[in-house]
Amino acid sequence: MKRIAIVAIAALATGPAFAADPGVTDTEIRIGDVNIMTGAASFIGRAVSVGSKIAAAEINDAGGVNGRMIKIITEDDGYVPSRSFQALSKLIEVDEIFALNGTSGTANVLAMMPLIEENNLPTIVSTAPNELVYDPVRPSVFTLGASYSDAFYAQLKYINDNVDIENPVYGLIRQDDDFGVAVEHGYNRAVEEFGVEDAARIRFKKGTSNFSAEVAQLDRAGVNVLANGGIISGAANILSEARKLGMDIQSAQVWSEDMPPSVNLAAQAGYDYYVADYVALTGEANDAFLETAREYVSEDEIEAINRYTYVTYAALHAMAEAMSRCGEELTRDCTIENLRQLEDFPVGGIMAPISFNNENQLSGTAVSVYQLDADTQTFTRLTEFVDY
Amino acid sequence: MDFFLLLISTGLVIGASYGLIAMGFALVYKATGVVNFAHGELVMLTAYIAFSLTQIFGLSFIPLMLVTIPISMVLGLTLERIFIRPMLGEPVFSIVMVTIGLAVILRGVTIMIWGPDPHNLTAGVTRDVIRVFGIPFYAAQLMSIAALAICTTLGWAFLRFSRIGISMRAVASHETAALLVGISVSRTHAMAWALSSGLAAVAGVLFAMNFKLAPDLWFQGLKSFPAVILGGLDSILGAAFAGVIIGLIENLSQGYIGQGLREISGFIVIIIVLMVRPYGLFGDRDIERV
Structure with a gap:
């Protein structure tokens, strides 16, 4: 018995620190997405969802994040802030997500903010670049988009x-x-x-x-x-x-x-x-993106693509880059720190390179x-x- | 061009839309004593059905209406048979709650079938600007005004002279007495739903032609409701007239005072009118002997 206890204590002491953070296994990283999948504004949610799907497929095709495959778990909030809170609760408690890349509208992300902060959830807000989201700055929240x-x-x-x-x-x-x-x-x-x-x-x-x-x-x-x-x-x-x-x-x-x-x-x-x-509507970057998209999603999903697709796609790539820089020991703290250090991260020209190394943790503010x-x-x- | 006349002309256009929608509300209320809170959703649904008909068969306006109105009437009959008929004899409040539930279902079904994207509905009608006494209109705007005039005239003639119209008035006046003289109350209720849905089709198609087709079109039902109250809940022609009044007041108040007064001006008028005439401008005074 004593030997078992010693082995157990030793295992806990030498175990990887990242084991404490949910949403990460040896083979998988679960990323949450709270979105408008029903109702009159669902054209936004569908586009966002397609953007995440394309980026995840592309990253996974290239070997994932240090060998771990990204899995996107989407929850519908119908654009209702109270439902956003419920959706994120479910993603955290039941699905045990590691990070969040899809946050619905401004009121919705603000409704989810207590949960995001409490769980130190690495989050990129890509569809609501509102001042209320990044001022005051929340340590784990990064915002993409111009005003x-x-x-x-x-x-x-x-x-x-x-x-x-x-x-x-x-x-x-x-x-x-x-x-x-x-x-x-x-x-x-x-x-x-x-x-x-x-x-x-x-x-x-x-x-x-x-x-x-x-x-x-x-x-x-x-x-x-x-x-x-x-x-x-x-x-x-x-x-x-x-x-x-x-x-x-x-x-x-x-x-x-x-x-x-x-x-x-x-x-x-x-x-x-x-x-x-703040996204490219025309040009080579746009054409290249659509070509990539055709590899990974159906024609119906191609039809759903709009500007929100590009932003979410770029956001997930930025998140993957930050996670990748953590190496094997992937933790939320490490991801957040790497996101904070991200500078001129290229996203194929579909928007300006991403830099979160500023006091508001805000990027994508340049517009065409x-x-x-x-x-x-x-x-x-x-x-x-x-x-x- | 004269600013005042411009506000009047466009007030007539939106007022005609309110009037057409309000007539549908009043028709069901007059015959059944129930406010159909799903009427705005019927307006939206029938507009989407018309949109599909133009997409599939390329119908122009007149053939489109000739097909859409009967389809809408059958839809109204079906909804009445499935959701409302089983509630006959239940408290009015329960029936109203059913219509609220029906509204939510219809909204969901519409987005499920047609998706959330907005659409243009032109039905082959020209987008050229037409000048009437120097005032610019789109053809669809003139058609809205004309449709209200036609529906009001037909509605008056129907209630005044047709057998079904008279039985409808009898049921509205005293349901038990109507039953005793051999009028089928359930059939009258069904007819009211069918006709109301037919009016919803006219209103929905013309509204979508003037202001785009989108899944928030149902909201026009709520926006038109003040016209029903102002006209008198049980007055079909009053609702049509009140719709025009609300449209004119909205436009004039926005044009001359502005800053969003459009949204509250109609309600201010309603409050004032109801304080003087609680049964609306054209509603029947309900007298109870105690």
């Missing part, structure tokens, strides 16, 4: 610098929520810096369909440069009303408007609008400006990735 403020500033700066408009009159239409405030922040910065006429600022409630009165107000104010803070159907309906009134506008839009379903709706109005995004050709429904890249 809406920078995205709108970038577009308005491009228009101001490159588009010849006689007597530019700026106007803003935005949601009356945190997202809208971020859009207005970028607009403020632009109109103050450029010294242009700021003729109209209009707020609307999320879910509004009818923008006829709002667009009539913009038209009456003579707006010809519009910061259009509408999303998907909303953005398209704003442009549709503008077209009806014969408005000649340069329209800066939210990056959701570069996704195929949004383009399909909004292009009908005929405006060659702008978007700024693109312009839509409404006839062909394709985008042209106007600038490289630039930090604003």
Whole structure:
């Protein structure tokens, strides 16, 4: 008996420290993904899920993370914060995940934050680059993506610098929520810096369909440069009303408007609008990514690919790189430390190289400006990735 | 172009959508005494059915409506038979709860079948701008206004002159008395659901043509509900008229005052009207002898 006890104590004393962290075996690393798989916003969740799947398959094909295969476990939250908390609880308690790479929307990730912090869960937030997520900084949380403020500033700066408009009159239409405030922040910065006429600022409630009165107000104010803070159907309906009134506008839009379903709706109005995004929408990197994707996912999943796919794909590669640098002794502490040291990690050009070695543990803040050709429904890249 | 006339014209367009949806609510309430909280979802579902019909058969607007309306009526009849008929005689509250459950089911089924992506629904209708007395409209916007006028006229004629319409009014007025004179209450209820679903199809298709087809279209049911209250829950024509009033008030308040007043202006009017006429502008005053 005494001998067994000594052997047991010796085994515990000499056992690998990483054995204390769940989600890692000799052959597998379990990564959680809490996502919007049902409901009206599930096109985001599907895209995110496909991004993780492609990255995991690619990493596993190349031998995994020091021989361990990545396994993604997805839980649906339906975009409901309370369900996000439940989903992550299940991932931690039942599935025993090691890290998290898929965190739904801003309110959702904030709902999960206590669990993330309590479990010291290495987490990359790739679909909600909101200031509330990275300020104050949480030690195990890393954020990927630019702010809406920078995205709108970038577009308005491009228009101001490159588009010849006689007597530019700026106007803003935005949601009356945190997202809208971020859009207005970028607009403020632009109109103050450029010294242009700021003729109209209009707020609307999320879910509004009818923008006829709002667009009539913009038209009456003579707006010809519009910061259009509408999303998907909303953005398209704003442009549709503008077209009806014969408005000649340069329209800066939210990056959701570069996704195929949004383009399909909004292009009908005929405006060659702008978007700024922190992922590549066109070019060699994009083509190469799609080629890789075809190796690993079905045609249906290819159809689901949009900008969120690229970000999550890049995020999982960054996570894998950090885990890989830990060697055999993979722990959460080590992964977090390596993520914190990540600098200029290349992700195939689908977004700017990732660097989390800054006080906010924030990367991907550089955006490119693109312009839509409404006839062909394709985008042209106007600038490289630039930090604003 | 005159800013005021522009706000009026577009107010009429959204008001027509509210009116068409509100008529469906009022029709079921008038005949059955139940508020169908799944009506917004029926509007959405029938619009998606129409979308599939245009995708598969390439139907233009008139043939599309000729096919979609009967399909929607059969759908309404089916839902009534499966979910509502077994509840006959149960407390109204229980039936209302069933309609709420039905709403959630229909929302889920719609996304399961058609997915979450939004779509354009044009049904072959031109996107050119048409000027009426100098005021710009899309063709689909004019069609919404016309559809409300047609449905209101047909609704009035149906309730006034048709045998089924009169039996519907009899059931609404006094169910037991209607039974005693040989009117089939269950058949009247079923007919109300069918007609209401037919109206939902008209409303859904036209709304999607004007404001895109997306899985949040069901929300227009809730947005139209103030029109039902304002018009009087049991007044089908009142609901149509109130829809237009709400649309105009929303647009004028947003246009002249702005900053999101659109969302609350309709409710302010309702509160004021209901304080003066608790049964709505056109509803029947319910008198009980005690």
